[in-house]
Amino acid sequence: MDLELPPQDDSRRLEVRAWLAAHPNPSGKDLAGAGYVVPHWPRPWGLDAEPMQQLIIDDELKKAGVQRPINPIGTGHCGPILVAHGTDQQKNRYIPPMLSGEEIWCQLFSEPEAGSDLANASTRAVGEGDVYIVNGQKTWTSLAHDAAFGILLARTNADVPKHAGISYFIVDMKSPGVEIQPIVDASGWHNFNNVFFTDVRVPASNLIGPENGGWELAKDTLANERVTLSRGGAQWGWGPTAQDLIDLVRDRGGAPDLVMRQKLAQLYIEGEILRVHGLRMVGAAITGGSAPAASVRKALADPHGRDIFRIAKDLAGPAGMLADSGPIGADAGWWAQGFVFSPALTIGGGTSEILRNVIGERILGLPRELEPDANKPWSETRRR
Ligand SMILES: Cc1cc2nc3c(=O)[nH]c(=O)nc-3n(C[C@H](O)[C@H](O)[C@H](O)COP(=O)(O)OP(=O)(O)OC[C@H]3O[C@@H](n4cnc5c(N)ncnc54)[C@H](O)[C@@H]3O)c2cc1C
Structure with missing residues (x-):
């Protein structure tokens, strides 16, 4: 196919x-x-x-060898929300430099106590005339250190159930009171950050959608993120594929043993399933039909990507204990960094468990997860 x-x-x-x-x-x-x-x-x-x-x-x-500007969170996650829900003034101001890559964007959603349960966010935005005063902390914010703007989820009402009191803002990352602290991951890469807000003044005109109506936009943003993170290569669409690893092994004389051959065959099967699934999604879009959603693809692609790097590491043999080794004596290249980063694949953009909840509830129509406090005011249920 x-x-x-x-x-x-x-x-x-x-x-x-x-x-x-x-x-x-x-x-x-x-x-x-x-x-x-x-x-x-x-x-x-x-x-x-x-x-x-x-x-x-x-x-x-x-x-033609032309590469588009790289602004993944801008064009992948935030842009579609601005297009669908932004005011004309917001669209005209923010979209052109987002698309040209002149202004990088980040996503200020996760907090120390609100990751999978994003609706538990406790960063507060209190309206005062024509500004909101924001206080709180976000974490794991990719690209915050490069970003001109971020989309922020903040609590604007604590006296209603958690999903009903959240608003969605655009924040200028250079605003006084925004402090960015780098988090260096296990591979030595500085991609994400802690971001602290102390009395940050966000203009009311930076609210997207209605006050307290942010949860619906957050869900749409996460759905966009799953599409962005579910393309081609092993590392969320970037980097090598299973086929690249198999080609490398073949070019270097084949798998060292039968077990490794089985593992490579398994990788190939998964890679083909993902390729065909991708084609079905494109085909359905062309014919206007339906295909299993991006959550299914991400649930399959994340562990597959992680396994490509694990097997590549196994193929390095004893030399794999060195940080700068690649499979079967190949250059370390993307393989070494990818191996250390790869456990993050099944966490970022929604963990594998959360994806299964989404698939169970929204695709299979199974009963929703039990949340006894779902209708209580957030201030009464808040985890400490
Ligand atoms: C590389 C990377 C980049 C990231 N970039 C960003 C970013 O730019 N912006 C941003 O806002 N966030 C970002 N994140 C954060 C990411 O969205 C969160 O890490 C993720 O949503 C999980 O939240 P958590 O870490 O708080 O884990 P928790 O929510 O505390 O989960 C811990 C464990 O419990 C499981 N679990 C939790 N709830 C349930 C449930 N209801 N049912 C079954 N199992 C459950 C989880 O699957 C997980 O295994 C990034 C993360 C990574 C790894």
Whole structure:
């Protein structure tokens, strides 16, 4: 099963090529202006592109060696929320530099006591005239140190059930009172941070959607995140695939033993299931049909990605005990860092257990998880 793209002389291809000929080294701003960063978004930000047109644009940009600006949380998680729920003033101010990559975004959701149970957030935003005063702490905030703006979930009402008292804000990360402390992960990478808010003044015009209506937007953001995190390579769409590891082993003379051969065959099977699942999702989008959701893909892809790195480490043999070793004597490259990072794959963007809850409740229609305090005011149920 493979997806056949339209022929090389398809008029939609020729249009992209003509644009590329006129813009041989396009900047992020050029790509954003042409609608090529997010072709599936509505105009003027995208091109209202149907899925096949999107695939054609992806294919032509790839062939021309053109890379889109990298702003994963901006275009992947926050942007769609702004498009759907932002005011015109918010869209015009924030979307163009988000798409061009000039302003990086981060997502200020998780807290020390609110990760899987995000609705337990205790960061407070208290309205005072035309500003909200924000106090609290967020954690695991990827890219906060590079970000110009963040989307923030904060509690605006403690006297209603937890889901009903949360609002969704845009925060300028350079605001006085925002303190960013790096968290360096086990692989030595500084990607996420603790972010502290002390009397941070957030303009009321930065509220997205209604006050206390943030939970619905948060759920949409998490759904967008699952789509973003469920693409191709082993590390949330980036890095090597199972096929890359198998090719490497074959090129270097084959698997060292039968057990390893079994493991590689298993990786190949999983990789094929994911590839076909991806094609079904694209196919369903093209024909307007339905396909199992991105949560299913992420639930399969996360442990698969982790196992690619684990097996690559096993293939390094005793040399694998050294940090800078790759499988079967190959260069360490992405393999060494990926191995240490890979346990995070089944945690970030919703843990494997939470994904199974989502699949059980929203796809299979099974009874909801029991939450005895769900209807009590948050202030009475708050975990300490
Ligand atoms: C690489 C990485 C990047 C991240 N980037 C960001 C970011 O940019 N912004 C942001 O806001 N957050 C970010 N996070 C945080 C991430 O969203 C949380 O770590 C995740 O939601 C889990 O929350 P927690 O760590 O508090 O674990 P907990 O919620 O405390 O969970 C602990 C364990 O209990 C299990 N568990 C919890 N509740 C249930 C339940 N109801 N049923 C069954 N099992 C349950 C979990 O599956 C887990 O195994 C990132 C995390 C990682 C690893």
